[in-house]
Amino acid sequence: MASPASPLQRSNPSPLQRLSTFTNPTFSTTTTTTTTNNIATATSALDAIASDPILSAFLSPSFSTTSFSSAALSSGSPASTAEKLHSAIRLLDSQLRHEVLSRHDDLLSQLSSLHHANVSLSTLRSSVSSLQSSIRKVRSDLSDPLRSINSQTVQLSNLHSASHLLGHSLRALRLSKKLRDLASVDDTEKLDLAKAAQFHSEILALYNEYDLAGIDVVDEELKFVKEIGEKLRSEAMKVLERGMEGLNQAEVGTGLQVFYNLGELRATVEQLVNRYKGMAVKSIGAALDMKAITGSGAVFGPGGVRGSGTPQIGGGAKAREALWQRMGSCMEQLHSIVVAVWHLQRVLSKKRDPFTHVLLLDEIIQEGDSMLTDRVWEALVKAFASQMKSAFTASSFVKEIFTMGYPKLFSMIENLLERISRDTDVKGVLPAISSEGKDQMVAAVEIFQTAFLALCLGRLSDLVNTVFSVSSSGNVPTKEHISRIISRIQEEIEAVQLDGRLTLLVLREIGKISTGPEARQVSAPATAAQLKNFTLCQHLQEIHTRISSMITGLPSIAADVLSPSLGAIYGVACDSVTSLFQAMLERLESCILQIHDQNFGVHGMDAAMDNNASPYMEELQKCILHFRSEFLSRLLPSSTNAATARTETICTRLVRNMASRVLIFFIRHASLVRPLSESGKLRMARDMAELELAVGQNLFPVEQLGAPYRALRAFRPLIFLETSQLYSLWLDSQGEDQIWKGIKATLDDYATNVRARGDKEFSPVYPLMLQLGSSLTKNAPAS
Incomplete structure (x- = not known):
């Protein structure tokens, strides 16, 4: 089918178009049929060529005329091959002719389109030429203003840069002038260094930031600025060092401010x-x-x-x-x-x-x-x-x-x-x-401290070894020997003052004290070993007392360091006689235990009128007198020296504890005696009086024993009371808070005594009693 004609085609039809108008109206259908037939014919012709062994080579994409010619000539029948080629050419020409005739209208239509395209292309070519001419004219009209704009833009940029450069240069010169004015001060001390440093820093910042190098007047001023900078650094350093040496905050602050301003x-x-x-x-x-x-x-x-x-x-x-x-x-x-x-x-x-x-x-x-x-x-x-x-x-x-x-x-x-x-x-x-x-x-300097301690150890050890070497021969060091040790210790303390640990080295030799089994015998007169221990105890106690008085003027750290070793000295002194006192106490307790062998239930006037003490009490009195004459007289301070007598020593403390223990031990076992007749009560009262007299005269003043003595005095009227008048009824009449108050007072006295003795632990019963008492007060109803 032909394409619709354009308006130009309709107004000016070509000869071919005019010729096509005379075709039969049924031509369209006929043409379609013919075209179909031609396609079929063409297909059969191509199939015939493809099936032919000679002509099929022309359909190959890799066909070569040289190869085909060589093969045809070498086949032996080139004439036959040529005839076949001519026949194929004729067949193809016939086929082409049929194709042209069958597509006559389409070809005419395409030819008309080509003509129209040619005409349009000519018109377009003319328009393009006109457009190019206009563009050349516009380019010519715009190039001159563009060149002018570019030139003026460069001029403006240069003017702007020159203006900025000139402005920064002027500012640098003004700052330089101010710097010159500040630097012209004759008195350096009146020069405002911080302000001058600020000007100097701003000038250099302008010079470097805006690249003012190359401007003659600025370069000339820069030399002066650098010279002033060196002067400022020198003066500021002098002020800073002077302020540091004199601890002047103002001068140090000024110097630091200068260098801060200089960056x-x-x-x-x-x-x-x-x-x-x-x-x-x-x-x-x-x-x-x-x-x-x-x-x-x-x-x-x-x-x-x-x-x-x-x-x-x-x-x-x-x-x-x-x-x-x-x-x-x-x-x-x-x-x-x-x-x-x-x-x-x-x-x-x-x-x-x-x-x-x-x-x-x-x-x-x-x-x-x-x-x-x-x-x-x-x-x-x-x-x-x-x-x-x-x-x-x-x-x-x-x-x-x-x-x-x-x-x-x-x-x-x-x-x-x-x-x-x-x-x-x-x-x-x-x-x-x-x-x-x-x-x-x-x-x-610890290396010298170690050497110094070793030197002190050598000096003290030599002296201690010399003094206490007499122990091996059975002799006891004299007071002069002990005084020499104390003097040496005092010298070392005075020399070192802040390191009292040096004096502790003497304990290595002092600890070698005799406390063998014979030190516990109390039935016979004091042995030589016991006398030796007595003397050592007194000497060690003197060392403890005098060194303790020495450290009172030392710093607290020295006292803290010395305290454990002074305690060790005190402990060694106690150990030399503690076993003796323990043996004496055990002997006295064994005498008191004999109270249970006595018959306090005898009735009759004979028993009541007997003024003699009980046998166990007589034995107790004999032991106390023996201890006093053989041991305590050598251990306790003489009563002629009032000052010494009033000072508590190791032995006076041990004697007081022994006296308190004897009274308490007696009360404990006397309260268990049963039966107790009226005459037995009188005998018990006489025994109590004898005990009080023996203890007070030979051991320790009973009135100074405190609670044990009060307990003994309270026990005397108790034995004459009827059963209904004993404490159990009193307990019934009191509230639990009142009972606990009395018990708590006893526990407090016990704790005070423990601390006074320097004991490190309480009896296990003590915390138990406190726990029970606190539970009583917690559960007691409000009165």
């Missing part, structure tokens, strides 16, 4: 800290420089120094004095250094920039950084420990001086630490050194 605060502070660290290390090294101390480097004459650091003969005293002087000067320098750095740190932690309000310390110390004083102290302690260790191993002279004079060396260090702590103790400001820092400084 060099962190570097300057680090430089200062490193300088002070170097000064500290140098000071420590100079203090222990033996060549400098002896005043000779290589000359080994009198007063010179040997290779081992030992002065020659005649120079020891001077070298020793020079060493202590240098150590004193070193301590002074270290104090000044640490306090100066602390003062710098203190100002940094308080001062803020007046414009930005930035804390200057935050510019110096970042998170995780150590404080300035910690850095200096760490370097100082490290150098000090290294020098002390080196002096101990390399110089026998320094080792001897610092070992013998360790108390003086330690006193210097402690004085240094105390002064630093005192001078840097300001509210709201961190101290210069912490407790850990102090311990590090003390640990630096």
Whole structure:
């Protein structure tokens, strides 16, 4: 079917189109049928060619004329092949002709479209040419203004840059003029360093930020600015150092502000800290420089120094004095250094920039950084420990001086630490050194402390061994011997003052005291071993008393250290006689137990009129008299010395405890006696009177025994009461709170006595009674 014609085609039909209008109306159907037939014919022709062994090669995509010709010529029948080719050509021509005729209308239609397209293309070509001409004209019209705009834009940019550059240059020159005006002040002290540093910093910032290099007038001023900068740094450093040395916060603040304005605060502070660290290390090294101390480097004459650091003969005293002087000067320098750095740190932690309000310390110390004083102290302690260790191993002279004079060396260090702590103790400001820092400084001289302790041990051990060696021959040390030991201990305490542990070394020898089985015999006169123990007890007690009086003037730390060993001395003294007192008490208790062998149930006037004491009481009195004459008279202080008699000793305490125990033990067993007749009650009362008299005259004044004596006095009328009048009925008439109040008073007295004796534990019954009493008061109804 032909395509609809365009308006141009309808108005101007071509000859072919006109020719097509004369076709038969049924042509369309006929054409369709013919086309179908032609397609079938063409298909059969192609099938015939494809099935032919010679012609099928022409359908192959890889057909080669040369190969086909060679094969045809070599087949032996080229004429036949040529005939076949001609027949195929004729067949194809016929087929093409049929195709053209069958598609006649379509071809005419396509030809008309091609003509129309050609006409349209000619019109388009003309329009495009016109458009190109217009574009060339527009380009010509726009290029000149564009070039002008580009040129003027560059000019504007240059003008703008030049304007900014000129403005910054003018500002730099104005600031330079202000800087010159400030620098023209004749008196340096009146120069506002901080303001000048601010101008200097702003000028350099302008110069670098806006690239003012190359401007002659600015470059000339920059030379002056750099010269002023060096002057400012020099003057600010002088002010800063002067303020640190004089602890003047205003001067230190001014110096820091100058360097902050210059943008060099962190570097300057680090430089200062490193300088002070170097000064500290140098000071420590100079203090222990033996060549400098002896005043000779290589000359080994009198007063010179040997290779081992030992002065020659005649120079020891001077070298020793020079060493202590240098150590004193070193301590002074270290104090000044640490306090100066602390003062710098203190100002940094308080001062803020007046414009930005930035804390200057935050510019110096970042998170995780150590404080300035910690850095200096760490370097100082490290150098000090290294020098002390080196002096101990390399110089026998320094080792001897610092070992013998360790108390003086330690006193210097402690004085240094105390002064630093005192001078840097300001509210709201961190101290210069912490407790850990102090311990590090003390640990630096521990090597000399160990040597000093060993020396003290040798001196004390020699004396103790000499004095107590008489024990092996059976002799007891005299008071003169004990006085020598005490004097030596006192000398050591006075020498060391703050380290009283040195005196404890004497306990190693004192502990070797005889307390064998014979020390417990109480039936015969006192043996030689017992007399020896008595003397040792008195001597050790004297040592304990005198040393205790010595430590009253010492620091609390020394008293705390000495207290355990003084307790050991007291314990050894007690051990030498405790077994004796225990044996005496056991003997007296055995006498009291014989009360149960007596018959207190006898009736009759004869028993009532008998004024003799019971046999067990007579035995008890004989034992007490024997103890008094053979033992207590040698242990208890003489009554002629009133001051000594009033002072409680180990033996007086033991005698008081023994007397109290005897009274309580008697009351306990006397209350168990049954039956008890009226005459028996009288005998019991006489026994109580005899007991009170024997104890009071030979052991301890009964009225000073307290509760045991009151119990004995209360027990006397109790035995004459009827059963209905005994305590059980009184208990019925009292409330539980009143009963507990009385029991609680007894328990409190017991606890007081335990603490007075120095016992470490209470009886297991004591906490049980307290627990029961608390449950009584908890459950008691309100009255």
